[in-house]
Amino acid sequence: MATLAVEVVYRGIFQRTLARNIVRQIVFAARKDGKIGTAFGRYSDSPERNGIPAKQFAIVCDTALELEESLAVYEAKAVDVTINVDDSMCKGIESWAWYGLQPINELTKSDGTLIVTSRQDADSLIEDIHQKDTPYDLAIIPSTVSFSGLWVYKDDHTDMRILGTLCKVCPELVSLKAMLESVQEQTDNSTKVASVQRAHDRTTTRLVEPGEGNSETPFSFDMPGWKTMEEGLVIRGIPEGTGFRGGDEGYQPGRSEVFKKWSVRSMRPVINFDTCIKCTLCWLQCPDTCFDVTPDGLYDANMESCCGCGVCEAVCPVPDCVTMVSEAEFNDNNSQWDAWTADKDGYNKWMTVLVDQTKTETRTHGFHHVGGYDEEITATEEA
Ligand code: SF4
Ligand code: SF4
Incomplete structure (x- = not known):
């Protein structure tokens, strides 16, 4: 049995x-x-x-x-x-x-x-x-x-x-x-x-072996019991936005405290801040309001909110200014703008390697390759 x-x-x-x-x-x-x-x-x-x-x-x-x-x-x-x-x-x-x-x-x-x-x-x-x-x-x-x-x-x-x-x-x-x-x-x-x-x-x-692997404690939330639930159904509004990180300049949209999207993404956008022309299209079109407007008028995709849909890459008018990269390449959700501000040369080198590597991979959201699968399958079979 x-x-x-x-x-x-x-x-x-x-x-x-x-x-x-x-x-x-x-x-x-x-x-x-x-x-x-x-x-x-x-x-x-x-x-x-x-x-x-x-x-x-x-x-x-x-x-x-x-x-x-x-x-x-x-x-x-x-x-x-x-x-x-x-x-x-x-x-x-x-x-x-x-x-x-x-x-x-x-x-x-x-x-x-x-x-x-x-x-x-x-x-x-x-x-x-x-x-x-x-x-x-x-x-x-x-x-x-x-x-x-x-x-x-x-x-x-x-x-x-x-x-x-x-x-x-x-x-x-x-x-x-x-x-x-x-x-x-x-x-x-x-x-x-x-x-x-x-x-x-x-x-x-x-x-x-037991104990081998990622040692971080997976994040968790307390699930409300039926006795702790509020009367009626309450859908909390998203708070108002503020200046960038609470300051006077830039803009940061309000975000839910509990609804994060870390595991939803299979890819995330990587931004080339040096070639960005500040056209606002990514900010306007992002369905999840991910972009924080920095004090210098650039657009930093916030990884608490990004679901990895790829819209920002599709709408950006500057070649390679936004590139979707496999989520497997990242071990944190830190701000790319912070990294670029701290060390522009270092950031650009890191970004160039990732972007070049992404061009040789066929990882995609699926819709980017409509019509391209036939050639890929033939190539895979030949390999
Ligand atoms: S991938 Fe989608 S959700 Fe993430 S920043 Fe770009 S448009 Fe927004
Ligand atoms: S769409 Fe591209 S060029 Fe326009 S603001 Fe966003 S990153 Fe910059």
Whole structure:
């Protein structure tokens, strides 16, 4: 008798189809092994938004009775395998119905496995992933993060490679033979079957010891109990703005004390303050009122508020003045304007390296690459 659980942590909307493909395919394949299972999103009404971390689950059992029992809980409390399809979520996630930051490996059982899609190596990822007091394995799918969402589906075989890796790290969940047969049956595509097999053969894991990893305490909030709730429904207004950091010059919009967006972003804007022409477009168009107007009339994107949508990059009229860079490159939310003011040469060198590196990557919000996927997939297959 065994009940095994897998969670797929993905970015809402952008990666929804990818997550669904993975959990459904696990269950189809497990059935070929004579097991029974189910695949589901955490919320039946699915209040997903672009980029918000969300989860889907696959539960596989030996008997129907076990499956019924496992479905009596709202969601799996512990999983044998966590699959993270965007490495920027290794820093932790704030998903729906969770107060504060949830470490990416929070639900991963002792001796379970965390699978991450990433171009980073294990040591860099472990720097971001919060410590656990039990050991687990880390498996990396070496790949650019895939954006396979509702509106743009990038069929780059990321789902197939994850499934092949899963069969290697947790064969008791589903056998490779069953997975290969099932993928052939479901997709009628022998290239996809080959991708599953290849990923299985190439998978290696790295043991992460107890206490290894990011030592920071994830931020949390006190959840009000029903006795402490106020009468009626109160939606607090955002306070009025002030001068930049409370001074007389510039402008800083008021912000919510509790609603931060640190885990929502997969990318963040990096500003070239030397080429900015102070046209105000980023400030006007940013949907989250992120930009603080500095005393010298420049625009500093405040990382408490930025959701990483990329609008500022799209509207900025100056080439390379705003560049969206992978969130995985940053370890803090500090002001870029502060860094530039303190050391302009140092800031510009740092910025140039990041911007050049971003140009050679294909990480994107998805919509930037509409129409470009066909060439990318061909290039990936050739590689
Ligand atoms: S990416 Fe730019 S436009 Fe979007 S929320 Fe962040 S600062 Fe605002
Ligand atoms: S849109 Fe670009 S040039 Fe205009 S103020 Fe913003 S950063 Fe400067």
